[in-house]
Each structure stands twice: as C-alpha cells, then as structure tokens.
Amino acid sequence: MNIAVYGKKITSKEDFCDFDEIFRIIFDFGWTPVIEETLKKDLSKRNTVYEQFASFSSHRDFSSGIDCALSIGGDGTFIKTVSYVRDSNVPVIGINLGRLGFLANINRHQIIQSFQLLQEKKYTHQERTLICVETEKKLFGDENFALNEVTLHRKDTASMITVYTELNNEYLNAYWADGLIVSTPSGSTAYNLSCGGPIVVPSCEVHILTPIAAHNLNVRPMVVPDNLPIKLKISGRARNYLVSLDSSTKSIKNGEEIIVKKAPFTIRMIEFENSTFLETIRNKMLWGLDKRN
CATH class of the missing domain: 2.60.200.30 (Probable inorganic polyphosphate/atp-NAD kinase; domain 2)
Structure with missing residues (x-):
C-alpha cells in the first residue's frame, strides 16, 4: 500500500520522535510512504533513511499510485492535506498531534489499532462536502x-x-x-x-x-x-x-x-469504528460526563 504523508512542521526533537514513531509503525505494516517534499527534507536532516522515499509537492502528484493520504498534526494540517488531495478520490486519515482535533480524530494511542483496521479493510468512507x-x-x-x-x-x-x-x-x-x-x-x-x-x-x-x-x-x-x-x-x-x-x-x-x-467534488474520510463523528464529539466536547448519567 502506498500512503501519501503530509505533516505539520518539525520544529523540535520531540516532533521528530513523534513522526519517526509513526513511520516505524507504517514500515511494520509493510506500507510504502510517499512523503510531502518539505516534510521529507525535515525528516532527512535528522535521519538519512527518509531520503530514499518518493515525495510529492502538489495535487498533481495524486493522479495515480497512492492508495491513502495520511495527515499528521491537527485540523489545520488536515485542511492543508485536503488541498493536495482535492478531487483525486484518495481517502484521508487524520492523526491528531495537535489540540482538539475534530477532523484529525485519531489519537496517539489509537494509531496501531486504526492501522490494523485499515490493513483489514474494516472501515467506511465518509464523504465530506466542500x-x-x-x-x-x-x-x-x-x-x-x-x-x-x-x-x-x-x-x-x-x-x-x-x-x-x-x-x-x-x-x-x-x-x-x-x-x-x-x-x-x-x-x-x-x-x-x-x-x-x-x-x-x-x-x-x-x-x-x-x-x-x-x-x-x-x-x-x-x-x-x-x-x-x-x-x-x-x-x-x-x-x-x-x-x-x-x-x-x-x-x-x-x-x-x-x-x-x-x-x-468531495473528500473521502476514512472512519473507523473507534473514531466515529459522534464519538469524537462526545470525547472532545465532554458530553455525557454528567455525574447523573
């Protein structure tokens, strides 16, 4: 599986460690990353292993060969990812390394479980209008x-x-x-x-x-x-x-x-059973936490 990866700017060692961990999980699943050009340069400065992977720099690179797009950051990063994906019909997954995250709704502790569901094709496509x-x-x-x-x-x-x-x-x-x-x-x-x-x-x-x-x-x-x-x-x-x-x-x-x-055109978001819209709303807005429930 070829996965296009776009992520927030790497500004610290901690940021790099977050990305490096996610890429190690991608490698463990046997997937091939195609990394956004600026992100690839940031990663390669800290580890030359990332130099070997293909990159993309515009929406035209989504014409063929990419099975899924992965956004790593927050909702702002997800929105930027959409500008690359556009009308290519490539489905998008958002991993939340930011704050609230309604679009990037997969948390750190859900990454392996979500990737396993992706591998097993246990997910649905949610069409998002623009x-x-x-x-x-x-x-x-x-x-x-x-x-x-x-x-x-x-x-x-x-x-x-x-x-x-x-x-x-x-x-x-x-x-x-x-x-x-x-x-x-x-x-x-x-x-x-x-x-x-x-x-x-x-x-x-x-x-x-x-x-x-x-x-x-x-x-x-x-x-x-x-x-x-x-x-x-x-x-x-x-x-x-x-x-x-x-x-x-x-x-x-x-x-x-x-x-x-x-x-x-619409954007196809991948939705797992552990990250539905209603579950995201409940978790982010703290709904249902009333002591009387």
Whole structure:
C-alpha cells in the first residue's frame, strides 16, 4: 500500500520522535510512504533513511499510485492535506498531534489499532462536502475551495460591516456585524461553533450562515440547502475587506460580489469504528460526563 504523508512542521526533537514513531509503525505494516517534499527534507536532516522515499509537492502528484493520504498534526494540517488531495478520490486519515482535533480524530494511542483496521479493510468512507467561491477576479485561482468555511470580515476598520446576502437569487438579509461565516457541516465544529452556530452531522447536505458578533438580537445562524447559490456583497466605511477560505485569505474591495457554492467534488474520510463523528464529539466536547448519567 502506498500512503501519501503530509505533516505539520518539525520544529523540535520531540516532533521528530513523534513522526519517526509513526513511520516505524507504517514500515511494520509493510506500507510504502510517499512523503510531502518539505516534510521529507525535515525528516532527512535528522535521519538519512527518509531520503530514499518518493515525495510529492502538489495535487498533481495524486493522479495515480497512492492508495491513502495520511495527515499528521491537527485540523489545520488536515485542511492543508485536503488541498493536495482535492478531487483525486484518495481517502484521508487524520492523526491528531495537535489540540482538539475534530477532523484529525485519531489519537496517539489509537494509531496501531486504526492501522490494523485499515490493513483489514474494516472501515467506511465518509464523504465530506466542500465549499467554493466565485469572484470576478478569480482571487484564489484554482484553490477556490474550502473544507470548513468561507468567511467575510473587516480588515482596516473597527466599524461594523454590512454583508448583503441573497439565497438562490432571492434577498435574504443584510447582516450588520463584524463578518459572516458560510460553513460546511465539517466546519460546523470550527469557527462556526465559536460564533454560536449549530453542530451539524457531516452527512447533512447543508450550508450554515453564521454572523460574527451581529448588531441585532433577532439575527440567528441559519441552515440552508447546499445546492442553492449564496451571493454576498460587503459594504462599509473602509475600502478593503477580507475573504477567507479556511486559512487562505485575500483582500476584496468595497462592493465586490462573491458567489458561494457547493464544490463539485468531495473528500473521502476514512472512519473507523473507534473514531466515529459522534464519538469524537462526545470525547472532545465532554458530553455525557454528567455525574447523573
């Protein structure tokens, strides 16, 4: 089995030891790693054995020959892994070396058990929808998609902004706020959750509109079908504002329109019986720990 490996930056001896241990487990299973170029250089500086393995540096390297993609880090690392995988249909596994980890949901002590289940093909594929944006100037080039969310927010001002919003070409609302999040179900446990939005099961085919610090007590997050286009236009006192696709951010001018749609492809996440979405939610959010249960 050929496994593409992408991981967070190695900045310490402890980081290297974490990666080295995971690779030793990969070798024990008889799998062949294909290592992201920067990660391979970091590993090779500390152990030349990693120089012998093939590497990849872009999504084009996922065209053939890779059976699975392994993300080692946190949710941010997982999102970057998705930018390599894209529409290749290569399934993805996330090992959590970070903090909370809703996407990278396999903990250190679950690695061997999870790899054994992968070897025995005892897993399911969970399709995760993505979101994409269309702008007149093609701000994000061919990386105009996000796994978690699209966010519009202020840049050079402390004043509120107004986000005029249409759903399927029908006027919905003018959000007076610090910004607006349009989230996928995967992103419902990210920025959306921090701003009071609902947690949504990943299999739901919806988008979530969540204002950031809305200056109107009647405004609430809204869940809409993901097959309807959302048109957004920012207005305010400043000349420039920010639009973010997950961790990628660009500047847009006052009055520019953005179309938000469901991306034309999905990401296949491997789900084991020991790391389901509901189990992850219970563990990370500490649900069910009430003494009365």
